[in-house]
Amino acid sequence: MNLEPSTKFSMNSNNELKGTEQDIIQLVMREQSLGRKLKHVKRSMISFFVFFLMAGAGFALDLIFEINHFITWVIYIALPATGITFISLTVAFVVLKKKQNKLTNINTEIFNRYSFTSRNSNQVIWE
Structure with missing residues (x-):
């Protein structure tokens, strides 16, 4: 039995996008986690550039x-x-920034395109 929430959304016959509240929470948490990682990588980049x-x-x-x-x-x-460490950190920063932008776009699209209402405690349907 898989207890972790899925990040997949499904479309029902009424063109409603379905997912659980955990899906939304997981996407937002991943975006915030990437933001924290980016901050640490940026600080390291500055330090190694100074070195x-x-x-x-x-x-x-x-x-x-x-x-x-x-x-x-x-x-x-x-x-x-x-120099090599700075270049590696720069590559890591670019990769993390792209991932964060992708998650931000997904989250923004979900929240902008669909107004969501909770029909029961575990299921959220975007209409």
Whole structure:
């Protein structure tokens, strides 16, 4: 027995879109969850971009002043590592943003196209 609510909606013979209240709640919760994930990814992107700039500045200073070799190796490791991490976070941000936009569009369409009334406690019908 599957206790998780489905996210599928069905159309009955009267062209009414049917689904449970849990379906709506689940869609809204997923959209909010993606919003929180996006906020964390955005913060991480900013942090790693700052680290990347700092490593780039260190690299430039190393080229100009020829600092000792330990710092040089730290910079050579930090520059590509932060760059690759920043690019990965950017890709994750774009993917999550697309998913959030898709869910937002679905939720907006459901709430705008159909006025819903509860006919019993478990079933919501959009007309």
